[in-house]
Amino acid sequence: MKSLEDLKRLQQQVKAKTSLRHAAGTQVIVGMGTCGIAAGAREVMSAILNEIAKRNLEDVTVRQTGCIGMCEKEVLVDVVRVGQPRITYGRVTAENVPTIVAEHVVNGRIVEELVVAKIEE
Numbered sequence: 001m002k003s004l005e006d007l008k009r010l011q012q013q014v015k016a017k018t019s020l021r022h023a024a025g026t027q028v029i030v031g032m033g034t035c036g037i038a039a040g041a042r043e044v045m046s047a048i049l050n051e052i053a054k055r056n057l058e059d060v061t062v063r064q065t066g067c068i069g070m071c072e073k074e075v076l077v078d079v080v081r082v083g084q085p086r087i088t089y090g091r092v093t094a095e096n097v098p099t100i101v102a103e104h105v106v107n108g109r110i111v112e113e114l115v116v117a118k119i120e121e
């Protein structure tokens with residue numbers, strides 16, 4: 001597992017490349033409450049930041065959120081694309097991340113087998 005410092009450094013690197021001002025871009029939100037971290041949210045966050053950096057995606061904002069009351073479905077990852085419903089993926093592992101990024105973040109195709117909630121914006 002990466003240390004918290006490694007994770008923060010990686011986050012800084014991605015932030016430097018990503019404009020935080022473009023609300024029009026895609027948002028990826030990781031549940032990093034106690035239950036999320038216990039379920040592996042740090043590894044998932046790290047995998048997301050790595051994948052975004054690897055693909056040089058500049059129109060994506062990665063954020064974290066706290067606990068939303070679905071402990072058993074952690075790690076939760078939301079993907080919010082303009083003009084599409086907000087999608088919550090559950091029981092996400094670092095291994096799921098390349099698929100979510102390639103399919104949904106890049107191509108707008110929801111990874112149905114991992115979806116636990118859809119919220120119409």
Ligand code: FES
Nearest residue numbers: 035067069070071
């Ligand atoms: S700690 Fe996550 S739902 Fe309670």
